[in-house]
Amino acid sequence: MTEPQKGQWDGGRFLKTLAYFKVIPFIGNINWIQNLLGGGAKKRQEKPNIILVVGATGGVGKRVVQRLQQQGIKVRCLVRDAKRGRTILGNSVELIEADLTLPETLTPAVFQDINGIICCSGTKVQPVEGDTPNREKYYQGIKFYMPEVVDVPELVEYKGIQNLINAVPRTLRNAGDKILFDFTQPAEDVKEIWGALDDIVMGGISESSLKLTPDGALFTGYVSTANSGGFVSVRTRNFEPPLNLYDYQGIELRVKGDGKRYKFIIRCNEGWDSVGYCYSFDTVYNIPITIRIPFDKLIPVFRAKTLNEGKPFNASQVFSLQLMLSKFEYDGALNPKFEPGLFQLEIESIKAYGGTVLPRFVQVSSAGVTRPGKPGLNLEEEPPAVRLNEQLGGILTWKLRGEEVIRSSGIPYTIIRPCALTEQPGGSALIVDKGDTIKGQVSREDIAELCIQALTQPKACNTTFEVKAELDSPASKNWDELFSQLKSD
Numbered sequence: 001m002t003e004p005q006k007g008q009w010d011g012g013r014f015l016k017t018l019a020y021f022k023v024i025p026f027i028g029n030i031n032w033i034q035n036l037l038g039g040g041a042k043k044r045q046e047k048p049n050i051i052l053v054v055g056a057t058g059g060v061g062k063r064v065v066q067r068l069q070q071q072g073i074k075v076r077c078l079v080r081d082a083k084r085g086r087t088i089l090g091n092s093v094e095l096i097e098a099d100l101t102l103p104e105t106l107t108p109a110v111f112q113d114i115n116g117i118i119c120c121s122g123t124k125v126q127p128v129e130g131d132t133p134n135r136e137k138y139y140q141g142i143k144f145y146m147p148e149v150v151d152v153p154e155l156v157e158y159k160g161i162q163n164l165i166n167a168v169p170r171t172l173r174n175a176g177d178k179i180l181f182d183f184t185q186p187a188e189d190v191k192e193i194w195g196a197l198d199d200i201v202m203g204g205i206s207e208s209s210l211k212l213t214p215d216g217a218l219f220t221g222y223v224s225t226a227n228s229g230g231f232v233s234v235r236t237r238n239f240e241p242p243l244n245l246y247d248y249q250g251i252e253l254r255v256k257g258d259g260k261r262y263k264f265i266i267r268c269n270e271g272w273d274s275v276g277y278c279y280s281f282d283t284v285y286n287i288p289i290t291i292r293i294p295f296d297k298l299i300p301v302f303r304a305k306t307l308n309e310g311k312p313f314n315a316s317q318v319f320s321l322q323l324m325l326s327k328f329e330y331d332g333a334l335n336p337k338f339e340p341g342l343f344q345l346e347i348e349s350i351k352a353y354g355g356t357v358l359p360r361f362v363q364v365s366s367a368g369v370t371r372p373g374k375p376g377l378n379l380e381e382e383p384p385a386v387r388l389n390e391q392l393g394g395i396l397t398w399k400l401r402g403e404e405v406i407r408s409s410g411i412p413y414t415i416i417r418p419c420a421l422t423e424q425p426g427g428s429a430l431i432v433d434k435g436d437t438i439k440g441q442v443s444r445e446d447i448a449e450l451c452i453q454a455l456t457q458p459k460a461c462n463t464t465f466e467v468k469a470e471l472d473s474p475a476s477k478n479w480d481e482l483f484s485q486l487k488s489d
C-alpha cells in the first residue's frame with residue numbers, strides 16, 4: 001500500500017465506504033439520515049447443524065438415524081457400503097462411505113458442518129452356525145447361540161475409534177466455544193461481511209483493508225494523523241439476524257500483531273454511528289497470542305468517548321464487530337503504543353468463549369468392559385460377552401481401550417455402556433450406574449433415544465455409565481433427572 005499524500009482526502013473512497021455499509025446518500029432521498037443511522041444488514045449464514053451417526057446400519061445406529069430424522073435434525077450416516085446403507089436407511093438421508101479401520105477414508109468431508117457424533121459401531125458378531133441375511137439371530141438376543149467375531153475387535157473397537165477421534169475437527173473439541181469467524185478456513189462471503197471503515201468518514205486520509213491470506217485475515221494498511229484523522233478499522237455489516245451470545249462469557253481473538261495497541265468494538269444495536277462496547281488490547285510483535293475479552297470488561301463508548309450512563313451490553317443481540325487502530329484511547333487520552341504509518345494485525349479466529357459445554361461425542365460401548373480378568377468375578381453369573389471375551393478376540397478388552405482413547409481426547413463425550421441389547425419396543429424406565437457391576441437388558445430403541453438426549457445434556461458431559469431397563473416400569477422422560485444421578489469421570 002502506498003503512503004497517501006498529506007491532506008489528500010479521497011471523496012470516491014468516502015462514498016465507497018458508505019456504500020459498503022449501505023449508508024450512501026442519494027440526493028433527494030429523504031431516508032438518507034435514517035439510512036445512515038440504520039446501517040446496512042448482511043445475512044450471516046449460520047452453518048447447518050448435522051449429527052454424524054457412525055455404525056448407522058447397525059441395530060442401534062439405524063434407530064438413532066430414524067429418531068433424529070423424526071425430530072427434524074439433519075443426519076449424516078457413516079456407512080461401509082452405501083448400497084447396503086440405502087436399503088436399510090432409505091433415500092431421505094445423507095450417506096457417506098468410510099471405514100473406521102481405514103483412516104484415509106475419514107476425510108474432512110465426513111465431518112463438514114458436524115455438530116455432534118453418535119458412534120454405535122461395533123465388531124460384527126454372529127452365531128458360529130451363521131445368521132440370516134438380516135441378522136435375526138444376533139439381534140433377538142434372547143436365545144443363546146455360540147457367537148464368533150467376523151471382524152477383528154482390536155481394529156474396530158480400538159484402532160478404529162482412535163482413527164475416528166484423530167479425524168474429529170477441532171471445532172468439536174472446543175465445545176464451550178462458538179466460532180464466529182475462522183479466517184484460516186474462511187467462508188466465501190467473508191469479503192461481503194467485513195469492510196474497511198477508516199477516518200476518511202471524518203475527513204482523514206488513512207486507509208486499511210482486510211485481506212485473506214493462508215494463515216488468516218490480515219488487517220493492514222496505513223494510518224495517518226493528517227486532516228485531524230488517526231484511525232483505521234474493519235467492521236462487519238450488521239448481522240441479520242443478530243448473533244445471540246447470551247450463553248457465552250466473552251469474545252476470544254487469536255491474533256498476531258506488530259506490537260501496537262488495537263481496539264475491539266462490539267455493537268448490540270443496529271445504528272451505524274452508535275454506542276459501541278470497546279476493549280483495548282496490546283499485541284506482541286510477530287507472536288501469535290490469544291486475547292480474551294470478557295463481556296463485563298467492555299467499556300461503553302460513543303466514538304472514543306466513554307459513557308457513564310446508557311444501556312448495558314446485551315450479548316443476546318450482537319449486530320456487528322469491529323477492529324480498530326486509533327491514535328486515541330478514551331476521552332481524549334492518547335494510545336500510548338500508537339505510531340502513524342504502516343501496521344498489520346493477522347487474525348486467525350474470532351470466537352465466543354465460555355458457553356455451556358455439551359457432549360459432542362456419544363459412544364455406545366458395553367456393560368462388562370472392565371470385567372474380564374477382574375479378580376473374584378464369578379464367570380458363571382456373567383453375560384456371554386464377558387465369559388467368552390477371549391474367544392471373541394478380546395472384544396470387551398478392546399472396547400475398553402477404545403473408551404480410553406475417547407476419555408483422553410479432550411472432546412466432550414458421553415460413554416454409554418448398555419447391558420444386553422434387545423429388539424423390544426422400548427419406553428421402559430432406565431437404571432443408570434457407574435462401576436460396571438449391573439446386569440440386565442435394555443431395548444435398542446431406548447439406547448438410541450438415550451444417545452440423542454445425551455447430546456443436549458450438560459450433565460452427561462464427560463461421564464461413562466452402564467444402563468439397563470427397569471422392565472414393566474414406564475420411562476420417566478425426565479432426562480435431566482436421569483443424568484443428574486451421574487458423576488463425571
Ligand SMILES: NC(=O)c1ccc[n+]([C@@H]2O[C@H](COP(=O)([O-])OP(=O)(O)OC[C@H]3O[C@@H](n4cnc5c(N)ncnc54)[C@H](OP(=O)(O)O)[C@@H]3O)[C@@H](O)[C@H]2O)c1
Binds near residue numbers: 055057061121365
Ligand atoms: N448385542 C448386545 O447385546 C450388546 C450389548 C452391549 C453393547 N453392545 C454394543 O453396542 C453397539 C451397538 O450394537 P448393535 O447391536 O447396534 O451393533 P450392530 O448391529 O452389529 O452394528 C454395528 C455397526 O457398526 C458398523 N461397523 C462395523 N465395523 C465398522 C467399521 N470398520 N467401520 C465403520 N462401521 C463399522 C456396522 O456396519 P456394517 O453394517 O457395514 O457391518 C454396523 O453399522 C456395538 O458396539 C455392540 O458391540 C452390544
